[in-house]
Amino acid sequence: MSEPIRVGVLGARGRMGAQVCKAVDAAGDLELVAMVDAGDWLFSVADAGAQVLVDFTHPDVVMDNVRFAVDQGMHAVVGTTGFTPDRLDTVRTWLADAPQLGVLIAPNFGIGAVLSMRFAQMAARFYESAEVIELHHPGKVDAPSGTAVHTAQLIAAARAEAGLAPPPDATSQSLDGARGADVDGVRVHAVRLAGMVAHQEILLGTEGETLSIRHDSLNRSSFMPGVLLAVRAIRSRPGLTVGLDPLLDL
Numbered sequence: 001m002s003e004p005i006r007v008g009v010l011g012a013r014g015r016m017g018a019q020v021c022k023a024v025d026a027a028g029d030l031e032l033v034a035m036v037d038a039g040d041w042l043f044s045v046a047d048a049g050a051q052v053l054v055d056f057t058h059p060d061v062v063m064d065n066v067r068f069a070v071d072q073g074m075h076a077v078v079g080t081t082g083f084t085p086d087r088l089d090t091v092r093t094w095l096a097d098a099p100q101l102g103v104l105i106a107p108n109f110g111i112g113a114v115l116s117m118r119f120a121q122m123a124a125r126f127y128e129s130a131e132v133i134e135l136h137h138p139g140k141v142d143a144p145s146g147t148a149v150h151t152a153q154l155i156a157a158a159r160a161e162a163g164l165a166p167p168p169d170a171t172s173q174s175l176d177g178a179r180g181a182d183v184d185g186v187r188v189h190a191v192r193l194a195g196m197v198a199h200q201e202i203l204l205g206t207e208g209e210t211l212s213i214r215h216d217s218l219n220r221s222s223f224m225p226g227v228l229l230a231v232r233a234i235r236s237r238p239g240l241t242v243g244l245d246p247l248l249d250l
């Protein structure tokens with residue numbers, strides 16, 4: 001039998017990181033060698049010989065963590081949000097100097113969430129209107145969610161490719177924020193509600209019909225199959241992979 005993959009987790013005491021530690025620990029082909037959270041000695045991950053670094057921390061620190069992984073010769077699986085096109089380009093630049101390493105950055109590791117984004121992308125060209133509503137637990141620091149931003153970008157690109165006009169909207173007077181954030185011309189609304197985990201509804205509409213695509217993560221365990229899939233795959237995927245889609249053959 002082959003050696004287990006040695007995994008270090010950053011953000012290990014957080015909501016996601018703690019679940020990832022448990023999932024890695026329970027997997028026979030993976031070995032949890034380091035758990036690091038804010039204030040801990042980051043280099044303990046390298047000292048422990050981690051081959052794959054998993055990051056669920058904070059948008060303010062994630063770039064430093066990815067840089068650290070690349071500098072230390074570790075592959076990285078990143079769920080932390082906040083990745084703009086500029087940030088992704090920066091990671092590509094770092095990886096150009098370390099062509100053997102792989103970094104996977106995914107806005108959402110939930111299989112259903114990935115599918116729902118793909119469905120929205122497929123449907124977008126058929127509808128005049130599209131808006132995204134994301135609903136999360138009130139401990140979430142970023143709004144809108146990374147998933148919602150990514151979804152809106154996919155919808156906007158599909159609309160542009162189809163040559164659609166901007167969605168109809170007669171609003172001429174409104175309270176600040178009432179129409180949500182504008183992501184590439186697609187409105188995105190963020191709800192923060194006790195009791196929620198991670199949910200998203202994509203609303204599409206045209207003359208005489210609407211289509212709603214909804215996904216609900218009812219528990220953070222929903223993200224674990226995707227995270228483990230990425231951890232197992234990343235050593236044979238050099239370069240930057242954005243999203244889980246290629247690992248699902250989508």
Ligand SMILES: NC(=O)C1=CN([C@@H]2O[C@H](COP(=O)(O)OP(=O)(O)OC[C@H]3O[C@@H](n4cnc5c(N)ncnc54)[C@H](OP(=O)(O)O)[C@@H]3O)[C@@H](O)[C@H]2O)C=CC1
Pocket residue numbers: 010011012013014015016017036037038039056057058059061078079080081082106107108109110142146223
């Ligand atoms: N891609 C996906 O499928 C998913 C992505 N996420 C994203 O993952 C991120 C984390 O979410 P969540 O677990 O809910 O957040 P939490 O706040 O629960 O966890 C983040 C943890 O990281 C710690 N941390 C902060 N800075 C560092 C650092 N420099 N090194 C190591 N640890 C650090 C925090 O410590 P402290 O609290 O002391 O700052 C905290 O314990 C968010 O960006 C979220 O959007 C979440 C769910 C799924």
Ligand SMILES: O=C(O)C1=N[C@H](C(=O)O)C[C@H](O)C1
Pocket residue numbers: 081107108109136140141144145146147148197198199
């Ligand atoms: O913070 C969360 O909880 C989540 N964050 C990710 C995001 O911002 O899209 C993924 C999921 O929505 C849960």
